[in-house]
Amino acid sequence: MKVLIAGGAGFIGSTIASACLDAGITPVILDNLSTGRAEFAADRIFYQGDIADRRLIDRIFAEHPDIEAAVHCAALIVVPDSVAHPLSYYRENVGKSVEFVDALVGNGCDRLLFSSSAAIYQPGEDFAVDESSPVAATSPYGRSKAMVEQVLQDSARAYPLHVISLRYFNPVGADPKMRTGLQLARPTHVLGKMIEAARTGSTFQLTGADWPTRDGSGIRDYVHVWDLARAHVEALRRFDTILPTEHGERYQVINLGTGDGTTVRELLAAFHAVLGRPIPTAVSDRRPGDSAGTYTRSERARQLLGWEPTLSLRDGIRHSLQWDELRDQVLGGDADPHLLPVGATGR
Template structure:
């Protein structure tokens, strides 16, 4: 089996590529390297360019006519940046995705796995969600994901393509073999900020302290990135059983989370349990576009994909710290 991974030089896309390779699936990578890293494409078929570039997509399929499916991980993902630049986010995440799917249709690609986000949900009072929960995205980034899901479902209903949207919760960790990890030295998410606080000696900021959670800080469903990657491998293997080309639904969604909610303060406690000198914290205001968060109560991924997470939050923290220690050796300045 061969799969095209759009955004395959990024954090999640490159990890999916490694999981595919380990499972005997050949990855082909396309990435414009705006946030991705060339080092993550070493030893793989790689095309540097944009998913909206029709002639480039045509060349990829001409040179790899045996591509069986596409995993679409190409997107901008930083919530505060999307608040500051909604135009750029809609252009990158929605407009280019629309162009991309038109190029896939022209090249007779019928299977698309889309990297979506649990940030599109309206959480229940208990902050849990499942695939049938109402949607209420709270940031331009989240809305781009919701728009893409609806757009792909509409296209799949009338054209020869089937779409499986995987709604990620909050990825942490790195490839346990340390082949890939977060490419940014200073990532903006909570765990990245904790590592930065440890390195600089500056207290970690708990952004938002009046959410309706057990300790007032935001709550997330932290899922190890290698578990996410394994779910993609499972999705590729189960794709035709889930979405047969002989009638029935042409698109569906699956949550990818652990089913356990962890608050930011609890994440900091777990972080401090695996380092020598605990990181202090200070309370700060919520960032633009932030929300209380949510975690999945669904077992749909287990039922339909035979998938369930193997790594704990603590193991994700350890792998993130291991990656932070070797990142500058793997990635050139």
Template sequence: MKVLIAGGAGFIGSTVASACIDSGITPVIVDNLVTGRAEYVRDRLFYEGDIADGALIDRIFADHPDISAVVHAAALIVVPESVAEPVRYYRENVAKSLELISHVTRNGCDRYLFSSSASIYAPGADFTVDETSALRPESPYARTKAVMEWVLEDCTNAYDLRVISLRYFNPIGADPKMRTGLQHAQPTHLLGRLITALEAGEEFRITGTDWPTRDGSGIRDFIHVWDLARAHVEALRRFDEVLPAEGSKRYDVLNLGTGTGTTVREFVAAFRRVADRPLRVSDAPSRPGDVVGSYTRTDKAAAALGWTPDYSVEDGIRHSLEWAALRPSILGE
């Protein structure tokens, strides 16, 4: 099997590509390297360019007519940045994605995995959600994901296209073989900020401490990026079982999480245990775009993909710390 991975030089896309390779699937990667890294696509089939470039996508399919599926992982993902730059986020995550869908369908590829986000959910009373839960995206980033899900569902009704939207919860960790990890030196998400504070000897601030959770901090479903990547491999392998080519159903969604809710305070405590170094912590107001969060019920993904996560929160923290130590030498910084 050969698959096109849009955004395959980024954190998620490159890890999915590694999982594909380890499973005997050949990834073909397209990435404009705005946030992705050339080091992550070394020795891989790689085309540098934009997903909206029709001539480029046509050339990729001409060079690789045996591509049987697309994994769409290309996106901007920083919530506070999306609040400050909504036009940029809608342009990159929606407008250009529309162009990619057009190029893919024109080239006759009808299997499409879309990287969506659990940030589109309205949390339930107990903070759990499943694929039927109400949606309430509260940041421009989250809204771009919700919009694209609606777009893709509409496209499956109009074109020869089948789509599975994979709603990610909160990825942590790195490729356990340390081939790839977070490409940014100072990531803005929780684990990245913890590592930055630890390395700099600075105080870590828990942003948002008056949410209606068991300890006042937000709640998340932290999933190891390698477990997330394995789920993509299973979705590719079982695509025609989930959405048969001759079936009436053309669109489906699957939540990818662990099924366990971890509060921010609990995560910070786990980080301290794994790092085994002093870390000062204080409370602070929530940031623009922050939400209380949620965690998923996992029955549907387990049944559809035969998949369950293998790694723990502590494993994800440990691999992230290992990657942070190796990152400068791997990326030449």
């Protein structure tokens, strides 16, 4: 089996590609390297370019007519940046996704896995959600994901296209074999900020301590990136079972999380335990676009994919720390790419 992975040189996309290779699935990587890394595509079939470049995508399918499915991981993902630069997020995440899907349909690719996000949900009173929970994103990033889901649902009704939207919760960790990990030296997510504080001696900012949670800090569902990658492999293997052509059903959504809600203070305690020492911490204001957070209560991933998480939060912290030690050797320790590149980024 051969699959096209858009954004396949980014953090999540490259991990999906590794899981595919381990499972005997050949990934074809498309990434413009605006935040993705060429090192993550080494020894893999790789095309450098944008998801909105129709000529390039036509060429990929001409050279690989045996591609059976596509995985769409290309997106801008930083919530505060989306608040500051909403047009960039709608252009990159929504506009270019429309062009990409049009190219897939035009080339006869009728199976698509979409990297969506739990950021689209409106949390319930207990912060738990399932696939039927209301959609009410609090940031342009989250709204861009919800918009693309609507585009895909409408497209699946109109064209010979079958779509599974995988709604990620909060990825942590790295490939346990340390082939890939978070490519950014200055991360924007909470665990990355903790690691940065541990490495540099800076103070970790706990953003928001007045949420209506059990300890006032935000609550999240931290799922190991390798478990996420395994879920994609299972979705690719079971695509025609999940969306059988003869039944006419063409669109499905699946939450990918652990089912455990962990507050930021609880994550910090787990980080201290794995690190073996505390890091300096201060409480600061909420970030623009933040929400209290969610965790999944869904059983759909287990029922449809036969998938359950196998790696713990502490595994994710440990693998993240291990990758942080290796990152500069693998990637050269260069400066971060700009947070708002032109073109689709690798997740």
